[in-house]
Amino acid sequence: MSDAIKHECGIALIRLLKPLSYYQEKYGTPYYGINKLYLLMEKQHNRGQDGAGIATIKFDVKPGNRYISRYRAMGSTAVADIFEYVQKKFAAVNKAYPKESKDTQWLKDNVSFTGEVLLGHLRYGTHGKNSIESCHPFLRQNNWMTRNLVVAGNFNMTNVDELLQQLYDLGQHPKEQADTVTVLEKIGHFLDDENQELFDQFKKEGYSNIEISAQIGKHLDVAKILTRSAKTWDGGYTIAGILGHGDAFVMRDPAGIRPAFFYQDDEVLVVASERPVIQTAFNIPLEAVQEIKPGHALIAKKDGSISQEMFRQPVEQKSCSFERIYFSRGSDADIYQERKSLGKLLCDQVLKSIDNDIKNTVFSFIPNTAEVSYYGMMEGMSKYVRDYQKNILLNRDEKISDQELDDILSIHARFEKLNVKDAKLRTFITQDADRQDMVQHVYDTTYGIVRDHEDTIVAIDDSIVRGTTLKQSILTILDRLHPKKIVIVSSAPQIRYPDCYGIDMSRMGEFVAFEAAINLLKRKGMSHIIDEVYQKCIASIVKPKDEIENYVKAIYEPFTDEEISAEIARIVRPHDLNAELVVIFQTLDNLHIACPNHRGDWYFSGDYPTPGGNKVVNKAFMNWVEGKNVRAYFSR
Known part of the structure; x- marks a missing residue:
C-alpha cells in the first residue's frame, strides 16, 4: 500500500499439553514453548510495530512462589527485545546452575517464563497514547489463584x-477510558462472581478453604463467564485470556470480523491471528489448521480438555475483507490466490482504459504489497493476448504469411518493475518545502523501458486511502519516464468509510474518495446534502444504536463510481504532471468474487456488521464537519 496505515494487533497462545520433561526428551530443550512463542510472534510482526508483550503461567506452584511471568516492550523491535531479555535469563541460569538447569522441574520451580500456558501479543496503538502500560497482556491480580486474569x-x-x-453501575472505578480496560474488568467482574458462587457452594458442602481453591479451579465455567461478560459488547474482537490456575481461552466476535486460527494435537494447542504462521512454526499442513467459529470461545481447561463453546449467538459472518487485501501475510494459501484474483478481475477495466493497446503499454506495480495482485493481472493480460491471437488465427480465411504469423505471435504484454521503494528517509529535515522534496524520493524508478510519449504505464496498488504518496511521490517519478498516459489501479474498491473494529482508518477527512465526493457535491451545487447528513447525524445521537442508520451513504449516492474515480484522479494529480492520468478501482462485485468467504466490506460499502458501526461513521462525519481531527470512538 502506498499510503501506509497501521496494522491490526496480533495474538499467539500456546498451551503445552505434556509435562516440560516431555519436550526436553523429545526436542532436546525445556524451552520448547517459549521458542515456539517467539516464532509465532516474529512471523506476525506485520501486525504491530508499537509494542509487544508476553505472559506465562505455571501450573501447581506452591503458595508463596511466583507463577505468573510477564514482560513487555515498546517500539518496532519489541519482539526481539522481549525474547533477548528472556533468553539472557535462561543463559544466566544455565551458566550458574549447569546441573540443575537440566532438571525441568527445577527450572519450573526456579526460573520465570517456564510455564505451561504462554500468551503473546503484538500491538499497534489506535490512539496517541503509547506507553509500556498500554502494551498487552494486561493483568488483573488477586491472591486467589482462580481470580487472576x-x-x-x-x-x-x-x-x-x-x-x-x-x-460504574457495578460500583467499579476504571482507571482509564479504553476498551482494553473495560474488557479486562468486565471479564474480571464475572470471574469474581463465578468464584464466589463456587466458594459458597463448596463451603456449604463442608470443604475447607484450601480444598475449595482446588475445587473452584476444576469447576469454573469459563463459557458462562465469557457469555455474561460479552453480552453487550459491540465490536470486532479476538481476545485471549489465561486464568491464574491454568484455564485458557480465545474468543471471537459473533460476526467473525477479526481472525483466529488454531491447531491441536496431543502435545500442544496453539492459536494465532494468522494461519501460515502456525503452519510454519509447527511444520503442519494447511488442512490441520482450523478457524475458531464466530461467537465461540476455544477453551482449554487446566486438566487438558479442549472445546469450542458458544458465548454469543453468531450473526451473518462478515470477516474483514481488508485482511485479505492487505493486512494478513500473503503466504497464506487462500489469501495468495485471492489477491491474484483481485488483480485478474481488474483486467477488463484496465483494457478499456488503454483501448486494448497492449503493444504500447507497460504493466507494473507499486511495491511491496501489490506484487501478488500484479501477478494476477499478468495472468489476466496474458490470457487476453492468447485469446486475441487465437481469435485471429482461427477466424482467418486466407492463408497467413510467415511474417504475419511472426507478427501475431510476437504480441505480448510488457511486464516490468518500474517502481522501486528505497529505504525510509530520515526525518531530520524540518522545512516543509524541503521535506516534501525528500518525500518525492521515497520511490525510485527503472529507466530505459518506457518509450517517450508513446507508452502507457499501468501501475497496480493494493489500495488507495489518502492518495498522498501518489501525489507527492509515485506519479511524479513515473512522469519522469515521459509516458503518454498513467493508469493507477487499486485492487481494492474506493475506501469511503472509517473502520472501528481494529484498523487505524477512522477519520472521514483521511479518505480521498470522501474528499472527491465532497468536491463533486460543492461543484454541482449540492452542498445542501452535506448539511442534511449532518443534521441527521446530530438527531441520531439520542436514538438507540440499533435504530441508527449510516447517513453518510447519502454523500456518495448522487455519483457513479466512475465519477468519483475521475475526481480522485484530479485530486492526486501533481500540478506539473505531463501525462494523462486515470485512476481505476476494484468493484464491490469483483471483491466478493475474489474473496467469497470474507464479506466484511464496510470500508467500501458502508454496511457495518454491528449497530455500533453506524454510530461511529455518523460521529466521524460530525467530527469532520465540526473540524475535529479526532477518532469517533474510544480505543486501546
Whole structure:
C-alpha cells in the first residue's frame, strides 16, 4: 500500500499439553514453548510495530512462589527485545546452575517464563497514547489463584462509553477510558462472581478453604463467564485470556470480523491471528489448521480438555475483507490466490482504459504489497493476448504469411518493475518545502523501458486511502519516464468509510474518495446534502444504536463510481504532471468474487456488521464537519 496505515494487533497462545520433561526428551530443550512463542510472534510482526508483550503461567506452584511471568516492550523491535531479555535469563541460569538447569522441574520451580500456558501479543496503538502500560497482556491480580486474569487481544469496541457506564453501575472505578480496560474488568467482574458462587457452594458442602481453591479451579465455567461478560459488547474482537490456575481461552466476535486460527494435537494447542504462521512454526499442513467459529470461545481447561463453546449467538459472518487485501501475510494459501484474483478481475477495466493497446503499454506495480495482485493481472493480460491471437488465427480465411504469423505471435504484454521503494528517509529535515522534496524520493524508478510519449504505464496498488504518496511521490517519478498516459489501479474498491473494529482508518477527512465526493457535491451545487447528513447525524445521537442508520451513504449516492474515480484522479494529480492520468478501482462485485468467504466490506460499502458501526461513521462525519481531527470512538 502506498499510503501506509497501521496494522491490526496480533495474538499467539500456546498451551503445552505434556509435562516440560516431555519436550526436553523429545526436542532436546525445556524451552520448547517459549521458542515456539517467539516464532509465532516474529512471523506476525506485520501486525504491530508499537509494542509487544508476553505472559506465562505455571501450573501447581506452591503458595508463596511466583507463577505468573510477564514482560513487555515498546517500539518496532519489541519482539526481539522481549525474547533477548528472556533468553539472557535462561543463559544466566544455565551458566550458574549447569546441573540443575537440566532438571525441568527445577527450572519450573526456579526460573520465570517456564510455564505451561504462554500468551503473546503484538500491538499497534489506535490512539496517541503509547506507553509500556498500554502494551498487552494486561493483568488483573488477586491472591486467589482462580481470580487472576491475563488478557490480550486484537479488538476495538464501538460502545466503550456504554461499557464504562455498566462498570460504574457495578460500583467499579476504571482507571482509564479504553476498551482494553473495560474488557479486562468486565471479564474480571464475572470471574469474581463465578468464584464466589463456587466458594459458597463448596463451603456449604463442608470443604475447607484450601480444598475449595482446588475445587473452584476444576469447576469454573469459563463459557458462562465469557457469555455474561460479552453480552453487550459491540465490536470486532479476538481476545485471549489465561486464568491464574491454568484455564485458557480465545474468543471471537459473533460476526467473525477479526481472525483466529488454531491447531491441536496431543502435545500442544496453539492459536494465532494468522494461519501460515502456525503452519510454519509447527511444520503442519494447511488442512490441520482450523478457524475458531464466530461467537465461540476455544477453551482449554487446566486438566487438558479442549472445546469450542458458544458465548454469543453468531450473526451473518462478515470477516474483514481488508485482511485479505492487505493486512494478513500473503503466504497464506487462500489469501495468495485471492489477491491474484483481485488483480485478474481488474483486467477488463484496465483494457478499456488503454483501448486494448497492449503493444504500447507497460504493466507494473507499486511495491511491496501489490506484487501478488500484479501477478494476477499478468495472468489476466496474458490470457487476453492468447485469446486475441487465437481469435485471429482461427477466424482467418486466407492463408497467413510467415511474417504475419511472426507478427501475431510476437504480441505480448510488457511486464516490468518500474517502481522501486528505497529505504525510509530520515526525518531530520524540518522545512516543509524541503521535506516534501525528500518525500518525492521515497520511490525510485527503472529507466530505459518506457518509450517517450508513446507508452502507457499501468501501475497496480493494493489500495488507495489518502492518495498522498501518489501525489507527492509515485506519479511524479513515473512522469519522469515521459509516458503518454498513467493508469493507477487499486485492487481494492474506493475506501469511503472509517473502520472501528481494529484498523487505524477512522477519520472521514483521511479518505480521498470522501474528499472527491465532497468536491463533486460543492461543484454541482449540492452542498445542501452535506448539511442534511449532518443534521441527521446530530438527531441520531439520542436514538438507540440499533435504530441508527449510516447517513453518510447519502454523500456518495448522487455519483457513479466512475465519477468519483475521475475526481480522485484530479485530486492526486501533481500540478506539473505531463501525462494523462486515470485512476481505476476494484468493484464491490469483483471483491466478493475474489474473496467469497470474507464479506466484511464496510470500508467500501458502508454496511457495518454491528449497530455500533453506524454510530461511529455518523460521529466521524460530525467530527469532520465540526473540524475535529479526532477518532469517533474510544480505543486501546
